[in-house]
Amino acid sequence: MYGLINKAVHDLVVSKFGEDKWTEIARKAGVTDPNFVSMAKYPDEVTYKLVGAASEVLGAPPAAILEAFGEYWTVYSAEAGFGHLLDFAGNNLVDFLRNLDNMHTRVQLTFPELEPPSFKVSEVTDKSLRLHYYSKRPGLAPVAMGMIKGLGKRFNTPVSISLDRGRDNGHDHDEFIVLYGEGARAVA
Numbered sequence: 001m002y003g004l005i006n007k008a009v010h011d012l013v014v015s016k017f018g019e020d021k022w023t024e025i026a027r028k029a030g031v032t033d034p035n036f037v038s039m040a041k042y043p044d045e046v047t048y049k050l051v052g053a054a055s056e057v058l059g060a061p062p063a064a065i066l067e068a069f070g071e072y073w074t075v076y077s078a079e080a081g082f083g084h085l086l087d088f089a090g091n092n093l094v095d096f097l098r099n100l101d102n103m104h105t106r107v108q109l110t111f112p113e114l115e116p117p118s119f120k121v122s123e124v125t126d127k128s129l130r131l132h133y134y135s136k137r138p139g140l141a142p143v144a145m146g147m148i149k150g151l152g153k154r155f156n157t158p159v160s161i162s163l164d165r166g167r168d169n170g171h172d173h174d175e176f177i178v179l180y181g182e183g184a185r186a187v188a
């Protein structure tokens with residue numbers, strides 16, 4: 001994945017737990033040069049190892065780390081110079097989710113070798129929708145879930161998200177049920 005992602009992991013850890021914890025995590029992950037370059041491609045393994053090491057050092061399950069990262073990303077990416085792309089993708093949750101693939105296509109202009117996931121929306125009502133998440137990478141459903149929560153904050157919409165079925169059960173992609181607005185308040 002592009003260095004921008006690893007930089008965001010770094011910034012999340014440092015802002016919440018301090019530089020010392022980051023040094024420990026980077027060492028445990030076997031990262032020799034933690035000064036990630038946003039535009040450079042790194043093996044996915046680097047990111048997975050950072051998450052594994054963060055889980056050990058911080059004593060939290062990997063899924064919790066991934067979800068926290070996802071939520072952080074919706075703010076971080078805006079501040080890292082991509083706010084206009086987020087703005088163009090829509091001003092409400094449903095439009096935004098429908099435009100995610102177009103948004104990553106625009107991101108590809110900056111990161112030509114981007115290997116983005118793909119999202120599809122179905123079964124939309126005024127309270128809920130089904131979100132389909134296709135990825136060539138394993139295990140990142142919690143990242144997507146954290147991002148949707150972050151988007152709920154961005155649009156000031158209460159959101160609740162659950163995995164309905166997924167790759168862990170032999171399905172070819174993950175499917176989330178997203179409740180929003182009044183739908184999410186009803187289960188809170």
Ligand code: HEM
Nearest residue numbers: 001002077082085086107114115117135136137140144147
């Ligand atoms: C403008 C803001 C955004 C930028 C610049 C961006 C960029 C990226 C980059 C660089 C990657 C790593 C893939 C690679 O390096 O090949 C990625 C992955 C990903 N992005 Fe985005 N992204 C943005 C917004 C979003 C949003 C709002 C979502 C919400 C669902 C999202 C969902 C994901 C997911 C789930 C992945 C994990 C990779 C995978 O599943 O294979 N992104 N994105």
